[in-house]
Amino acid sequence: MPTNTSYPGVHVEEIPSSARTISTVTTSVTAFVGHTRRGPLNEPVRVTSFAEFERRFGGLTSRGALGYAVHQFFAGGGTIALVVRVAARGTGKAASVVLHAGDRRKDCPVLAVHAKEPGAWGNGLHVTVDHDTNHPEETFNLHVADARVGVRESFGGLSLEPGHGRYAETAVNPSSALIRVEVLDSGLPAASGTVSRPFDGELPDLGVELTAKIGDVERDFTLYEEDVDGEAPCTVAELALLLERKLRSLPDAPGKRAFAGATVTAFGDRLQTVAGSTDPADEVRFRGECAGDLGLDETVRPPAFPLECGEDGDPPGPRDLIGSEARKTGLQALRDVDDVNLLALPELAGYESTEDVLAVLTAADRICRERRIFLLVDAPASWSGVDAVRAGITAFDPVRSDHAGLFFPHLQLVDPLSGRLRSFPPCGAVAGVIARTDAERGVWKAPAGTEAKLLGVRSPSVRLTDRESGLLNPLGVNCLRSFPVVGAVVWGARTLAGSDVADSEWKYLPVRRLALHVEESLRRGLQWAVFEPNTEQLWQQIRLNASAYLHTLFRQGAFQGGTPREAYFVKCDADTTTQEDVDRGVVNVVVGIAPTKPAEFVIVTIQQFAGLPQA
Structure with a gap:
């Protein structure tokens, strides 16, 4: 901006430089197009390591060569790959499961959970539902996990009502890397595991004998013993901690953690008991004369809902x-x-x-x-x-x-x-x-x-x-x-x-690759010239910018010649851009380069000669 010269003296102002830098573009980003085990279809995804490729696209598969090519690319020195998964049309299916309502409409489907992408990989996913929220009668928590790679996602306070701030489709679909959900009806999906009846008022007598059965394994235990457990629980949350501790102390089946990993959660005035495994057969059932009084035998469901019927697409x-x-x-x-x-x-x-x-x-x-x-x-x-x-x-x-x-x-x-x-x-x-x-x-x-x-x-x-x-x-x-x-x-x-x-x-x-590199760098680096006044000043700036960029390549050894004049030229003046071009809004830039060519044939000529006599 102009300096305000309101007083006598020396005034200093800064003006921006007219020189613009032309940055070099990438040279070795490689696109791979073909078959992968998983990943978004027909969507370019940038990966920077083979480990990332394994996470996003499932790693190697004997049905396609792309995974091996990506592996060899990174092993050989590659740094950035762009992968486009393509499958035969009409093949491939995403694994899914439908969750039903947990209220009186138990046969009503309310939420469909689909694997994010087609493929058999989705058959390894499972979801769990609990109602441990601030409003357990209206909202729920959804958890999804892939036990094979130890990946888990959780989404809390979800609702199936479109006007809710945590509407399931808008809360889950944009952020999840594993699943997408589809709301089928209003309501609340049933919680996984075993859910008790409400505990109204004071807790009943807890010094009772119970039998817990998870899968084919049954274990007997006493719910509360004063000399062992100390002060008796007074709230549903304290009862949940006691029951969880008792279940985890019971002997488990060989090689399983159904009892050892069991969890008991209190939500509202109910208890939710979930086995420590994801096997659908490992439902938690409570038996005993007092099990009905405690309401622990109310609703029994699998510990997790597995996604099924996923199919890989054909190459x-x-x-x-x-x-x-x-x-x-x-x-x-x-x-x-x-x-x-x-x-x-x-x-x-x-x-x-x-x-x-x-x-x-x-x-x-x-x-x-x-x-x-x-x-x-x-x-x-x-x-x-x-x-x-x-x-x-x-x-x-x-x-x-x-x-x-x-x-x-x-x-x-x-x-x-x-x-x-x-x-x-x-x-x-x-x-x-x-x-x-x-x-x-x-x-x-x-x-x-x-x-x-x-x-x-x-x-x-x-x-x-x-x-x-x-x-x-x-x-x-x-x-x-x-x-x-x-x-x-x-x-x-x-x-x-x-x-x-x-x-x-x-x-x-x-x-060929050097020319492509120069072309793309100049195309991007001269975007600033569009809509500038088509005058000698513009032509001079273009010559300056392009020459500075080419001189950098010359100093790095990209061109032949011992001097810049021998290596490259940039011409942008009245000879390249006539008045007719100016009237049409055209500015012509002519760039010439002298690329180095590889020494494809090295010829060594050897001649035998007799030794010269010494003086």
Whole structure:
């Protein structure tokens, strides 16, 4: 703002700099699209470790290759993955259970609880209900747990009345990672376990003999003994503590905690007794002459309500992988996602039909071009040798894209599920190598060579010689090889358009990826220029910002040349933007870069010469 010069003297003011920084975008975030055990369908989910993948998507499964690819990606140096779960259309079912009313309408269903996502994983969930709230006649607590992984969620003070502040659907569905609920009718769901009748007024005589039966095990005990238990309970809450202590002291069945983990809760003037197991057969029943007087035999239900009938979806077919652009399913789910640099489709290598493979690759290439993504293509599993590759590579002619690279052969790794050696598509391991190379050297460094080790890989499934590699490399096939001491490595860095016959300017994978990186960084970094006055001042600022960004890459070794003039140029002036362009609201920026190309062939010439005579 202008300085107020109301008095004689020196006035100092700060003005903002006109220079804007262009930040570099990510280079190795890898999207994996395919089959998983669990997880949201057709929804991109970002994970930063394989442990997180296991929590969100259920880990490895023998029915799909995606989990293994993600495992190899993180083991090889990857840091961020984007996973899209896809299942065959019409398959898969979410586990569920219906809770009924706990009042006089005992046969009335009031609340349906569904697993958050389809899959058999939901069959391991169970829910419990109690009424231990400030208003036990109107609200309830819902607890859900997955005992296999020790995950538990609790939601308190819920109501089935739509106008209530803790309406079940709005309180549970947005926040739960395990379930979603559907209100079927008003009322109150029945509490799990055994619920007593109300204790009206003073407590009855508690020095009685009772029999507790949980499942097939019966135990006799005295509820209250003055010389053992001290002062007699005076309230329902004190009675709950006494009964819980008595149950937990009883001998349990071998290997179970039905008695040892039993809980007794007081809500209002009632008691709720729940066995310490989640087995639906472990209902708590009280017997004895005085059990009816205490009201402990009023209502008996299972200790937990298990979710059932969950089914895994079948692995996706080609149409499922391609997906629908309108519904954003399959590959189309990536259209609205920023910061995706690599795409892996590990399911594709198992398809037997070449037509199916080409259909998916065509759809994937279209998305990669629109979103500036590089596609990692696995060689078909049927390619068992060099001759099979040379015969089959011609089928890929319709999809020879400079936005994709083909890798052969598959890799031999130990399957963590079986402990046996088996072959896997290489895309996950290759993506890990690319991520590691980007972090250590930069996106302009070819992710190949003796530094590009395939960590954790026993060997390629096909052992290639120098001569065989020399037959495949000119065809645009990136070989995966094994060398003594070094081990398994990536030994090729060409795009699918990089065959010698094609003579493409995007022959090399690092050149293509560097260009994509520069394009996306400039696109985002120059957003500020939109709607600015289209004048020489704007052009000068664009030149300054773009040149500063490219000079940073030059100093890091991304370009050829010994000086900036030899490495890059930025042109934005009256020559690139004419008056006609200005009238149409267009400003043209021309950027040129001289990327470094990999030293694919190192030729050493040795000449023998006779020693020179000494003077």
